[in-house]
Amino acid sequence: MTATDDTAAWPRETAAAAPGTKGPRAGRSALAVQVVLWATVLVFCLVPLFLVLVISFGHKIEGAGWEWALTLENYQRFFVGANWPAESTSLYLGQLYWSMRYAVVAALLAVVTALPFTYLMTRQSRRAQAVWLVFLLATLSLSEVFIVMGWDIILSNNSGLPMLFAATGLTDWLKDTGWFDVLRDWGLANPRNVKFKPSEVATVLTLSYLVWPYAVILLYPALSRLDPSLAEAARTMGARPWTVARTVILPSVRLPLIGTTLLLFVFLLGAYVAITVFADPSQHTTAVSVYEHVRGSTLNAPFGAAQSVILLVTATAFLVLGQWLTRKSPRAA
Amino acid sequence: MCALALKDIRKAYGDARAVDDVSIDFPQGELTALLGPSGCGKTTLLRMIAGLEVPTAGTITLGGRDITRLPAHSRKFGMVFQSFALFPHLSVRENVGYALTIAGTPRAEVMARADKLLDLVQLQGFADRRIGQLSGGQRQRVAIARALAQEPEVFLLDEPMSALDAKLREEMQVELRLLQQRLGITTIVVTHDQREAMTMADRIVVMSKGKVEQSGSPQQIYQWPATGFVAGFIGRANFMEGLAENGKIRVGDVLLTLPKPANFLNGAPVQLACRPEAIRLGTSEAANTVKGTITFVRDLGPVRDFHLDTPLGKLVAEQGADQGRNLKLGDTVPLSLPPEALRIYPRGIAESPMGMAAE
Amino acid sequence: MLRALGAIFMSLAALVVALPILIVCSAALNGGRTMFFPPQDPTLARFGEFFVSEPVWTRALTNSVIVAVGAATLSVLLAWPIAYRLWKTGSRASTMLATLGSIPFAVPPIVFGVGLGFFWAFLGGLGTIWAGIISHAVLFLALPLVTISIGLQAIDRAHLDAAATMGATESVTFRTIVMPQTLPYTVSGFFFALVLSFNEFIVMFFVSASSFATVTLQIFNSLRNGYTPTMAVAAVAFIAVSIAVFSAVARWGDLPRLMGADQSRN
Incomplete structure (x- = not known):
């Protein structure tokens, strides 16, 4: 008799007996x-969080603070502008679009590169894994300000990569081969040299870097539980490495993959420093706007709260969508 | 004198009854083995005796005192767990002295008593080791010493040998039995291993599906299994299905005689059991003789098993190494089933022990 | 071939991850007031400024330490009864409580930060370091909750039974078995909260209301004026703390297990 089949139900039984x-x-x-x-x-x-919700229905007093109210003016302002119907603006919707665009692209980039890395990491010895984890946790916990600082030095125009490009003659070579014009079209060059600040590429890269250790940490449990004999079995049946990855590994980590992407997405919705440093002001996000309104120059707390609520609703919507996607999947059981 | 008594103990999980109205008396100073296959409820029963679970119904008494609802920490029962459950963050001595330490015994006294117990289980010099540094056998000795530290009124062991390898297991069985006899402590061992039960126990309680099938001394259980289940579970048995016919039993075309006429109605379906070592090979003049063909010979050294095709079905006969030396595969030999070695059980309906059971 | 490709990929990934950090660290050696890479006039003077002579930074560092230690302690103290109850009963209410306690960590920090800004404004705690400590304790409650729960699940239930048969009541079992066996996990949870609190600035930005600053918040506030090498010193210090703390967790706790690795394989 194994102890488990006899004792499976015991904790609650003893708990029930405890009052005596x-x-x-x-x-x-x-x-x-x-x-x-x-x-x-x-x-x-x-x-x-409840206060954020309540204050999002509040009313701003011109030149002062705000007062309790039950008005939808903040939401109206977000979707069609304060002076609607006389005129309408999609400024804030545009910011939400950029929030989602950065978050989606950066999250996908991070997950796609973190997946093979995590897989290789879990095949290593436990000691090596621990070393990797220390390294990843140290970078993961490192404040956004430091990471942005590092990338800023690498990408800024008077130091780092652009200077390196000019000094090594890479810039000239790019001009000769015509690639320079392609970079200009992508907004990655000014007339004289390559430039990465401000650019969407730099923004996405930094954001992706920011969540990359998270992606590894989140994928780690699923991949480390992957039975290596599964892949070995497939190999003995003549499957090539790529076929093994496609038919054995990917399907078995599909759910954690979706979950990780969603979590990174939600995390990135709130990114602030990387956006203000690397993104063009016309491409700023809702998170930046929340700062501006709650603590920045414009001081409109109710509108900032409304934007926070919309950010939260967006995050929740994506999580629910993810839940729905995974529940629909036949492998969910 | 009866130390511990269970009366109509039941444990139900929803509709399922893990333990179904079990009554057992555990005599003072004796070692009783609760024996049965996986999931028969023996561990649940032991946990209720320890106070780790509360019975759904029934009473447990110790020396006449009702302890059914007394929590485990208020009973002075020592218990050895299947995994030993030694605390890895404590040393061997701290493990053994745990019960005394938490009871507030002065430190010097705890240490002296722990060292004495370690002597008892022959682990002198191991007191300061960590649990992780011990072998399986040493861990078990620590677990035993720890359970004995509070001088328990009842000593409980849940599958104590299952984590040990086969050779060590047999040694520990003898050692544990000697220790128990020396201390004269009322002991209950849960096991699924009939050899273990027969080695150690004064008395064996065979359980199946939450019920007691039979209880008695090892010899009683082996020689006079009360049910077909016990006959099959304790030792080996050849089973044959037949019908009662004028006090004899018909199996296929063969009519088998019994030492005294069986109390079955004509045509009643019965099950016959016969131990392999009771079958005699090569003697044609005895009662209940048939011819069988040897299909397989299994040489185990001290004994040999002959697998035979007979009119009674497939049978296994166990012979001493010096018997039947000239028999080989494919031979057709006479074999006899001595009437006094036949055990008979009703078949198809709920078993009730017949006249051939214990006593 | 494939193995070599894998090794190259992993080294490349490690390099990319380490690159900006290494650059920041080297920038701390700059002699002037501007961040150059490679550093110009290498000097260790900036370390002196950060740790000793510049009151702005020493005050910020003190605040960071106070907030991080206070918040980590508080979150562990709050997480323990929640995790213990969840493990002991597994009841729906205790699951609910643990889930609610994890919400602040799950929502975008800016949203929770805005909420806490309002919250402390009403309670009158806005701008006090107490509000900062409590805010971070709540924000990072999820971390000790998770590590302590993992630690509790690692306890063999037979140990609890064994203790009970030896006369231990629930409180004695808790003190002599549960606490010692989960200590590494409690410490891990404490350190996770500590390090993340150290580095967090968004929630702190709203809660501090500019009346005090932690190190990362100080850097965030002076973002518009550009980076200075002294900030890079802060980065060096913080990375050193992170690596020290996580190495300690890896050394004395079971880091792969905490991160959810399969226990049956090595």
Whole structure:
């Protein structure tokens, strides 16, 4: 008899028996602890988010702060502009578009490059894995300001890559071969030299770099549980490495892959520093706008709150979509 | 005197009954083995005795006192777990002294007592080791010493040998039995290994599907299995299906005689069991003789098994190494099933022990 | 062939990941006030400025340490009863509580930051370091919750039974078995929260209301004026702390397990 089949149900059984062993005093203090825990979590985790929602319906007083109200003017402003129907603007919708565009592209880029890396990492010894994890966690936890600082030095026009391009003659070579014009078309060059700031490429690369360690960490559990004998079995049946990857590895990590992409997407929606440093002001995001309105020059807290709500709703919508996608999949069970 | 008694103990998970109205008395100072296949409820029963689970119904008494609802930490029962459950963050001595330490015993006294217990299980000099540095056998000794530290009224062991390799297991069975006899402590061992049960136990309780099939001394259980299940589970048995006919049993074309006429109605379906070592080969003058063809010979050294095709069906006969030396594969030999070696059980309906059971 | 390709890919990835960090670190050696790469007039003077002589930075560093240590301690203290209850009962209410406690970490930090800004404005805590500590404790509650839960799940239930048969009540078992066996996981959770709090600035930006600054927030606030080599010193210090902390977790805890690796394989 294995202990498990006999004892599977026991924790709850013993828990049910426990009251007999405790005095009513112990029961009451346990209850008090529960109440305190619930109150703490509700007050500190949920009330701030609830306030954002409530204030998004508030009204800004010109030249002062704001007041409680139940108005949709902030949402109206977001979707069609403050002076609608006289005139309409898609400025804020455009910002949301850029939020999503950066987030989607950067998340996909990170996941696509992190997947083979993570797979190779999990095939290494446990000690080597631990070293990699320390390295990845250290970069992952590193503040966005430092990472942007590093990329800024690499990409800025008077140091780093553009200078390196000019000094090594790469710029001239690009001009000779005609690639320079292609780069100009992509917005990666000014008349004299290549430039990466501001550009969408630099923004996406930095954002992708920012979440890349997250992608590895999130894919790590699924890939490390992948039974190596599966791939070996496929190999013995004559499958080539690429066929193995396509028919064995990819299908078995499909769900974590989708989940990871979604989480990175949600994370990237809130990116701020990388956008302000690397993106053209015409291509700024909702997150940047939230700063401007809540703490920046324009000071319109209710509108900032409304934008936060829309950001949150967008994130939730994508997560729900992901849930729906994974539930629809036949392999979900 | 009866130390521990279970009365109509039941454990139900939803509709399923893991333990179904079990009543057992555990005599003072004896070692009782709860024996049965996986999932028969023996571990659940042991956990209820330990106080780790509460029975759905029934009562457990210790020396006449009802302890059914007494939690585990208030019973003074020592228990050895299947995985030994030694605490990896404590040393060997701290593990053994755990019960005394948490009871507030002075440190010097705990250490002295732990060292004495380690002597008892022959682990002198291991007191300061970490659990991870011990072999399987050493871990088991630590687990035993730890369970004995609080001088338990009842000593419980849940599959204590299953984590050991076969050779070590047999040694530990003897050692544990000697230790138990020396301490004279009421002991209950849960096991699925009949050899283990027969080696150690004063008394064996055979369980199946949450019920007690039979309880008795190892010899009683082996010689007089109360049910077909026990006959099959304890040792080996050849089973034959037949019909009662005028106090005899018809199996196929053969009419088998019994030592005394069986109490079955004519035509009642019955099951016959016969131990392989009871079958005699090469003697044609005895009762219940048929001819069989040898289909396989399994030489185990001290004994040999002959697999035979007979009019009674396929049978296995066990012979000593010096018997039947000239028999070989393909030979047709007479074999006899001595009437006194035949055990008979009703078939098809709920078994109730017949006149041939224990006593 | 394939193996070589894999090795090349991994080294390349490591190089790209390390590159901006190495560049920032080397920029800390710049002699002038501007970030150059490679550094000009290499000097260690910026380290002195950051750790000793510049009050802006020393004050920010002190604030960072206070907030990070306070927040990590608080989040571990809050996470323990939630995780313990979840493990002990597995009830729906305790699952719900743990989920709610993880929400702040899951929403975009800017949204939670805006919310906390409003929240502390109402409570009158806006701009106090206490508000900063509590805000980070709540934000990073999910981390010790997860590590402690993993640690609790790693406890063999037979150990609890064994303790009970030896006379241990629930509270004694907790003290003598559960706590010691989950200590590495508790410490890991503490360190995860500590390091992330150290590096976080978005929520802190809204909560501090410009009346105090942590190191990363100070850098964020002076972003418009450009980077200075002293900020790069901060980066060096923070990377050193991260590597030290995670190495410690890897050394004394089981990092692959914490990250969700399969236990049955090595």
